[in-house]
Amino acid sequence: MRHFLCIFIGCFWLLLPLCAQSNKMIKELENKRGALQKQIAESEMLLKTTKKDVGSQLNGLAALTGQIEERKRYILAINNDMETIDRELSKLERQLVRLQSDLKDKKKKYEASVQYLYKNRSAQNKLLFILSAKTFSQTYRRLRYVREYADYQRLQGEEILKKQEQVNRKKEELQGVKRAKADLLKEREREKEKLEVQEKEKKTLVANLQKKQRGLQNELNKKRKEAAQLNARIDRLVAEEIEKARKRAAEEARKEAAAAKKASGQGAKATTSSGNGAKKAAPLETYTMNKEDRELSGSFVNNRGKLPMPVTGPYIITSRYGQYSVEGLRNVKLDNKGIDIQGKPGAQARAIFNGKVAAVFQLNGLFNVLIRHGNYISVYCNLSSASVKTGDTVTTRQTIGQIFSDNADNGRTVLHFQLRKEKEKLNPELWLGR
Structure with missing residues (x-):
């Protein structure tokens, strides 16, 4: 047994x-x-x-x-x-x-x-x-x-x-x-x-x-005007950031060329040919990167589809990227350069990846933050306050400011979030992990 x-x-x-x-x-x-x-x-x-x-x-x-x-x-x-x-x-x-x-x-x-x-x-x-x-x-x-x-x-x-x-x-x-x-x-x-x-x-x-078609169109026109104003400001700042990056890369190339000349003992002609001439011919749209930017860009790309949501706490994506019609409403077409994410009152905006704050600006009394990740730029809009300043280094999930809560609309708290590669606008949902 x-x-x-x-x-x-x-x-x-x-x-x-x-x-x-x-x-x-x-x-x-x-x-x-x-x-x-x-x-x-x-x-x-x-x-x-x-x-x-x-x-x-x-x-x-x-x-x-x-x-x-x-x-x-x-x-x-x-x-x-x-x-x-x-x-x-x-x-x-x-x-x-x-x-x-x-x-x-x-x-x-x-x-x-x-x-x-x-x-x-x-x-x-x-x-x-x-x-x-x-x-x-x-x-x-x-x-x-x-x-x-x-x-x-x-x-x-x-x-x-x-x-x-x-x-x-x-x-x-x-x-x-x-x-x-x-x-x-x-x-x-x-x-x-x-x-x-x-x-x-x-x-x-x-x-x-x-039943409120006229009021609806007025509201939409108001939103479009505000969005156009915001996007124009963002486009200008992105162009400035591209130019800054180009200059950083050109300076790095100049120093490398000078070091190479000193090491090899070549003449002034070689110095001129490896200086700024070729760089000046590069179009402004090309985000020429130095070594640091290239490394950060590579890390950012490797995290596509796994980046954290740029808001803390529960959320709903209320407006998606691109052009689309609102179901059931006549002549209501939206064109979003990013996505709108609604959170709870008190929700914070947070960086989606390591990077450097490229710009912090105010528009219509609200703060907006641009963070550079190599040749990628993430944009955080509609903040009531910003806890970072231009030039700050940030880490993944670091809070960068509080999202504005509209007390006139039951405390509605919405972050407008964009993602760019140089001047190209990207669909953030494809990069965020959900």
Whole structure:
């Protein structure tokens, strides 16, 4: 009895990894969804608005649309997880069939060996079998055969115990994955119901705005004018930063050429040919970089898709990059050079990567910050205060100022964020990790 108990315990520990594989997979999926679920739950508190004016309702529509997009993204994640779990279920079912087939085969072989031993069960028969040998070597071989057959039967029993435990564990694993799938189905239905409620709320808000077409256009014209003024200022500062970088690179090249001349003892002609002449021919749009800028640019590119959100706390992306029409509203087209991110009142803007503050300026009473990351520039707008100044070195996730909260619009707190490569405008969402 003690011998078989030891066999069972040994099999149990060998089989733990089988069940752990699916549990680990399910846990990883839950963790990924958990981050999305937390983001949605926290951002729901940003949707409240009680104002009835057009500007507030338009802002509320943007926040609600952002929340709907987040929920759709979460439902898509659930669908992807469902497909992963379905594949895992199919794999487990195939494994279970194989294990059951192996168990059946081993039981059949064990039954045959038991029947044989039963027919030759007496010690007298075994002794006669051994002593009836004609030579001593044959006697020895028969003695070994009897012992080995007994060992073979014992090992068969152990294999059956092991295989039976594998079957039981695989069944438990299969049931666990099925429960996870059932829970996921319920979660998806709950999210779909919430999405339907928000879609209806959005339709109501759109209908109210449609009745205020003139006020809506006035509000949009005001926003476009402010955006154009801001972008013109940013474009000018970016051009200045490009020129500064070009001069830094030219100075570095001049020093390297002077050092090379001194080392080789070449004449003034070589000095002139390796000086500023070639650099002056380079167009202003080319962000010529020195060694430090090149290294920082390379690090920045390697973190594409993994950069932190430029706001602290819960957030909703209320306006996306590029040109697009607002669903349900006639003649309402938006052109965003970056993205708008709504956070909680008191939220801070933070640097998305290591860099140097290229500019801090005020426009319409609000602060705006440009940070250079090699030949990339991140732009943070709509700050009520800035905690950095031009020339400061910043690190990833370092807070650089407080985002303005509009007390006239229920404390609405929105960061306008842009990303540039030289003068090229980039879609920040492709660079941020979410």
